[in-house]
Amino acid sequence: MAKRCDICEKDSRSGFHVSHSNRKTKREWKPNIQKVRAVMNGSVKRINVCTSCIRSGKVTRAI
Numbered sequence: 001m002a003k004r005c006d007i008c009e010k011d012s013r014s015g016f017h018v019s020h021s022n023r024k025t026k027r028e029w030k031p032n033i034q035k036v037r038a039v040m041n042g043s044v045k046r047i048n049v050c051t052s053c054i055r056s057g058k059v060t061r062a063i
Contacts, residue, residue, distance in 0.1 A: 033050055
């Protein structure tokens with residue numbers, strides 16, 4: 001599944017995991033993407049949406 005929100009374009013971020021001895025290794029933060037049925041332009045579509053968009057009401061879920 002794609003790790004990108006179809007509404008807000010939220011994507012994965014990269015950075016470093018820093019240990020106690022200050023060694024750095026690359027890591028990635030991924031958004032919490034859910035596949036939901038939503039109403040888009042009057043029709044029901046299945047889209048990938050992050051949970052913050054679902055909570056804030058940017059998506060109208062289809063029943």
